[in-house]
């Protein structure tokens with residue numbers, strides 16, 4: 001597996017010499033095409049076979065009509081054969097053409113439009129599945145993220161290029177065997193000219209494609225930046241902010257212009273090489289060698305030496321252009337396959353990436369609520385990054401309610417991410433039921449945790465599915481309706497639910513459905529909270545669950561929590577200390593370290609950082 005896509009944080013063991021990578025990429029050109037062939041053939045076998053046949057048919061017919069046919073007709077004229085012989089031949093060709101036009105029309109205007117999207121989907125489905133499995137570390141590594149975006153955005157192009165390559169290969173082989181043999185029989189020297197042009201074109205194309213690929217990789221980060229700015233200007237989410245803060249828009253315009261300049265700079269860097277290679281390819285190999293030298297030689301043979309008759313000379317003259325074109329395609333095959341292979345390589349590396357956290361691998365989680373314990377846990381997002389959590393030790397009994405407080409950036413959310421095992425600690429261990437969570441099956445472990453993240457997302461699905469977070473049929477929604485409604489009610493969404501005409505079937509977001517609904521920030525947060533209530537897990541994690549709620553909704557949420565969280569282990573993060581004061585224990589974090597720990601009263605009597613924070617903001621709630 002190519003290691004290019006592995007996140008850098010895994011360290012030097014994955015670094016390979018440039019030579020090893022080059023040899024590997026050479027050897028993988030073939031394997032990469034086979035990979036796509038298997039995928040395409042498995043998805044649409046009939047289409048793939050017809051795709052090959054179509055290329056063969058196209059060149060076969062050209063040979064029949066334009067080589068054998070025209071030669072036959074011209075020879076009839078040159079050697080005074082009866083006109084009916086020529087007419088019969090023309091009639092047969094017309095009939096064959098007519099028979100072929102029907103399946104060809106079906107292939108071009110129906111099959112292609114049906115099957116190409118199926119092929120794209122087959123690959124995209126694999127990529128989407130993998131994207132949901134890859135470790136979150138990967139998203140923190142810009143180099144990895146660049147390659148990730150490139151492979152996803154290039155996946156459809158890779159299939160298109162592969163289908164073109166197949167077409168080109170079969171066309172080139174058909175031409176080689178038909179027109180090539182024709183040349184060998186009539187004028188073997190002509191083959192030398194064609195072969196020379198083939199070799200030259202092969203090397204020139206290879207160099208040109210390498211330049212193109214390197215340029216594509218170099219411009220990719222700038223294209224991503226430009227795309228980001230474009231998104232900001234067309235996405236609804238940013239529209240309000242941009243109107244209120246026009247300077248932010250100007251700054252982004254500036255960044256867009258800079259990214260554009262970088263792209264132009266990258267193109268300028270390779271412009272000279274591109275012009276030179278294109279000149280060699282078009283003029284040196286094509287015009288000069290074949291149209292100049294070969295034609296001179298052919299005319300000399302026919303007019304001076306009389307070693308070839310006129311009808312054959314005309315056909316050879318006529319076919320050099322076509323043979324040169326086909327040989328050109330043949331010469332382009334290797335470099336084009338190589339270029340496509342570099343993109344497929346990225347796709348395959350992405351698909352072959354083995355997540356460290358395998359969703360369904362690991363020990364079963366013991367039944368019931370258990371003790372959760374952190375021992376000397378330290379964490380960095382990247383090998384070279386700063387320590388975000390530093391030597392955290394904490395034991396939480398089943399049913400205990402823990403509040404985590406601290407200033408922005410103290411490491412509260414990061415601690416939650418580790419507790420949920422979205423990341424593994426850099427050092428130290430986290431145990432649940434006395435078992436290291438790193439040995440537990442993540443999927444089973446996650447079932448034990450209901451969570452509301454600060455940056456929750458609403459999905460373009462109906463309301464019920466947004467609570468259950470799964471695809472559901474109409475019958476399933478109706479069956480689970482009481483539990484879903486109860487979860488929404490506990491989260492304070494009842495009033496809104498009663499005003500939705502389609503209730504649980506209401507489509508969330510108006511982006512794809514005119515009848516859909518855009519919820520307010522607070523309403524969306526209530527839906528996110530209801531997910532945790534619906535899950536009814538042993539551990540409840542709430543990261544700023546009431547940040548968008550009005551005071552009454554916050555009060556009601558706290559009341560609902562008393563019922564929903566009874567007997568459960570709860571981690572509650574909030575900047576509003578009035579909502580955390582009743583926790584069994586409050587953990588105060590500062591720069592990744594636990595600096596104070598105890599009940600609200602204990603911490604106030606310490607008169608330390610917590611008391612300072614309380615006095616600054618929450619004292620007014622007394």
Ligand SMILES: Nc1ncnc2c1ncn2[C@@H]1O[C@H](COP(=O)(O)OP(=O)(O)OP(=O)(O)O)[C@@H](O)[C@H]1O
Nearest residue numbers: 140381385388406407408409410411412413414415
């Ligand atoms: N994906 C990431 N990659 C690198 N650094 C990160 C990442 N996420 C968070 N950090 C850094 O880790 C530190 C702790 O972030 P965290 O989100 O845990 O803080 P927090 O206490 O939850 O802050 P807040 O109260 O603002 O939500 C911050 O300095 C932040 O910049």
